Amino acid sequence: MMRRRLVSLGLLAAALLSGAGLSSGGAAAAAEPARITVLNPAVTAQFADRVPLAPRLDTLDGKTLYLVDTNWGGFGNNDLLLKEMQAWFATNLPRVTTVLKVKQGNFVTDDPALWREIAEARADGVIIGVAG
Amino acid sequence: MSREAGSIEQQYGIPTVAVAGENVVPFGIGANVSYNTGMPIRYAAVPFPFSGQKLEVLRRYIEGNDLVSGKPLMQALVDGLTKPLTADERSSGTPSQAKAEPRLLPADTEDNLHRLFQANHWTDFNPIILPTEERVAAMLRGTSHQPDEIVKTAAGTLGANRPFTVEKVAIIAVMAGARPEHLPVILALATLVPYQDSTTSIANMVVVNGPIRNEIGMNSGLGALGPNAEANAVIGRAMTLIHKVIQGYQEGVTGFASLSNPLRYNNLTMAENEEALPPGWVPFHVQVGFKPEDSVVTVFSGWNFVNSAGWVEQHYAPQQLMRDYMRALPGHGSATILLDPSVAELLRNAQGFANKAALGEWLARNVEVTAATFWGNSIVSSMIGPLADQGLEPYATWRKESPETLIQPYPNAGNIRAVVVGGNSASVWFVTDFRPGRGASIDAWR
Numbered sequence: 001m002m003r004r005r006l007v008s009l010g011l012l013a014a015a016l017l018s019g020a021g022l023s024s025g026g027a028a029a030a031a032e033p034a035r036i037t038v039l040n041p042a043v044t045a046q047f048a049d050r051v052p053l054a055p056r057l058d059t060l061d062g063k064t065l066y067l068v069d070t071n072w073g074g075f076g077n078n079d080l081l082l083k084e085m086q087a088w089f090a091t092n093l094p095r096v097t098t099v100l101k102v103k104q105g106n107f108v109t110d111d112p113a114l115w116r117e118i119a120e121a122r123a124d125g126v127i128i129g130v131a132g
Numbered sequence: 133m134s135r136e137a138g139s140i141e142q143q144y145g146i147p148t149v150a151v152a153g154e155n156v157v158p159f160g161i162g163a164n165v166s167y168n169t170g171m172p173i174r175y176a177a178v179p180f181p182f183s184g185q186k187l188e189v190l191r192r193y194i195e196g197n198d199l200v201s202g203k204p205l206m207q208a209l210v211d212g213l214t215k216p217l218t219a220d221e222r223s224s225g226t227p228s229q230a231k232a233e234p235r236l237l238p239a240d241t242e243d244n245l246h247r248l249f250q251a252n253h254w255t256d257f258n259p260i261i262l263p264t265e266e267r268v269a270a271m272l273r274g275t276s277h278q279p280d281e282i283v284k285t286a287a288g289t290l291g292a293n294r295p296f297t298v299e300k301v302a303i304i305a306v307m308a309g310a311r312p313e314h315l316p317v318i319l320a321l322a323t324l325v326p327y328q329d330s331t332t333s334i335a336n337m338v339v340v341n342g343p344i345r346n347e348i349g350m351n352s353g354l355g356a357l358g359p360n361a362e363a364n365a366v367i368g369r370a371m372t373l374i375h376k377v378i379q380g381y382q383e384g385v386t387g388f389a390s391l392s393n394p395l396r397y398n399n400l401t402m403a404e405n406e407e408a409l410p411p412g413w414v415p416f417h418v419q420v421g422f423k424p425e426d427s428v429v430t431v432f433s434g435w436n437f438v439n440s441a442g443w444v445e446q447h448y449a450p451q452q453l454m455r456d457y458m459r460a461l462p463g464h465g466s467a468t469i470l471l472d473p474s475v476a477e478l479l480r481n482a483q484g485f486a487n488k489a490a491l492g493e494w495l496a497r498n499v500e501v502t503a504a505t506f507w508g509n510s511i512v513s514s515m516i517g518p519l520a521d522q523g524l525e526p527y528a529t530w531r532k533e534s535p536e537t538l539i540q541p542y543p544n545a546g547n548i549r550a551v552v553v554g555g556n557s558a559s560v561w562f563v564t565d566f567r568p569g570r571g572a573s574i575d576a577w578r
Contacts, residue, residue, distance in 0.1 A: 038265075072514060131152040
């Protein structure tokens with residue numbers, strides 16, 4: 001009876017060792033997991049052609065700036081912030097003339113007529129905002 | 133805003149500086165320049181949130197620092213108009229392109245490949261099926277189109293160029309767990325990129341109409357909106373993967389949805405229960421001009437999804453409760469009702485709505501909210517408010533109303549739509565503010 005039990009324990013140990021990937025004779029290298037090849041889901045993004053910025057001004061002294069409200073975000077805040085900017089220029093750079101304009105349409109629509117108006121008024125620079 | 137600033141700079145040569153919240157400036161000076169405008173507009177950033185703040189807070193923003201340069205905000209604006217251009221800002225022409233993506237990934241173990249897909253956000257973070265060549269080849273048998281056919285080019289956010297092929301869509305279909313017979317729907321869905329995104333919690337909804345619903349085993353009946361059918365599940369999941377991998381949506385890089393939306397896991401993918409429509413009620417795709425025998429997929433987008441919870445009872449007609457619940461939706465003018473066939477049958481036979489349009493007309497006449505509630509939602513005030521201020525009716529009149537005045541926020545009854553779906557085990561429905569885009573032919577991709 002005792003001998004039979006020892007044999008059984010020996011078989012169990014061998015089975016456990018085998019299941020763990022080891023031979024009963026000692027440690028051996030684990031099988032390397034298979035390597036597979038898969039297709040690449042990524043799409044090649046194409047860069048947009050670069051467009052240079054317009055040349056900057058030498059100074060703002062005596063210049064006219066248009067502050068353009070893009071109509072983002074509902075009522076009030078763009079208007080308030082741009083008016084505060086206008087007040088800052090009046091106090092801190094009084095030789096800068098500022099003109100506040102509101103874009104036609106909502107924040108996702110373009111307003112080429114306003115850009116033309118700004119150009120025809122010979123504006124020197126534009127501050128446009130505010131999104132977020 | 134980059135587009136407007138770019139127009140002024142490029143067409144008229146007038147130096148321009150843009151001001152935005154710190155939450156969106158990374159896109160304006162990052163991916164948008166690289167892939168959309170090509171123009172490195174000078175930005176200054178104010179803290180977020182900007183909208184909803186009181187004047188004294190806005191004054192502190194003016195007195196504070198620009199969050200891009202770290203300089204005082206107003207100095208940064210002056211510098212933006214006067215500091216000479218850098219070499220990068222003067223550059224023009226086609227930049228050296230990013231390295232083309234290879235067709236195959238380097239061989240690796242399955243565990244490592246799964247880790248790679250996760251690291252690259254090529255996943256919805258549920259386990260995906262790895263797209264082996266054999267699996268993708270089998271998937272491609274689901275369409276007559278060639279693997280190298282370009283499906284669309286303007287696929288990225290705001291239409292950035294991300295040309296993709298039929299094979300790329302088949303890869304996505306494998307990853308989502310789809311079968312070849314699902315591929316025509318997924319290809320049609322892919323033609324509708326870029327999908328709607330926002331910093332808000334906008335979501336999308338997929339509605340399939342026509343014979344293909346039954347051919348591929350889409351569930352339009354019992355449990356149709358739940359996780360109860362392979363086709364609904366894998367098509368919805370494929371849309372999420374198309375959004376992330378093909379469109380290239382990545383939170384914090386090309387998109388900034390503050391909360392996002394759990395509906396984005398499956399995109400409310402459903403088939404209309406056309407067989408259960410009551411007489412006179414036509415399928416959605418027929419309402420918008422397709423033939424009944426056409427198979428069509430339509431992507432709706434919206435934010436809200438309000439559940440009837442209970443069933444229809446005799447003492448309060450279903451359209452009355454729909455009206456009540458629709459008062460909770462932002463009144464941007466569009467709504468879609470999802471209703472069980474039993475509700476459609478009750479609306480037709482007990483309430484006299486001969487067709488879907490009649491239901492829309494009744495709701496358009498009877499949903500009322502106060503002017504204050506209508507204008508209180510920023511989707512409405514930012515999208516419709518400027519049009520009101522420019523004189524567009526009826527919004528211009530509503531803008532002048534007292535806050536308590538009741539208005540009917542759906543001036544176009546045709547923008548209240550109905551989709552019949554469900555299994556006739558409870559007379560339940562949802563009201564949503566989803567609105568449809570253009571439908572895409574699935575037959576074109578068989």
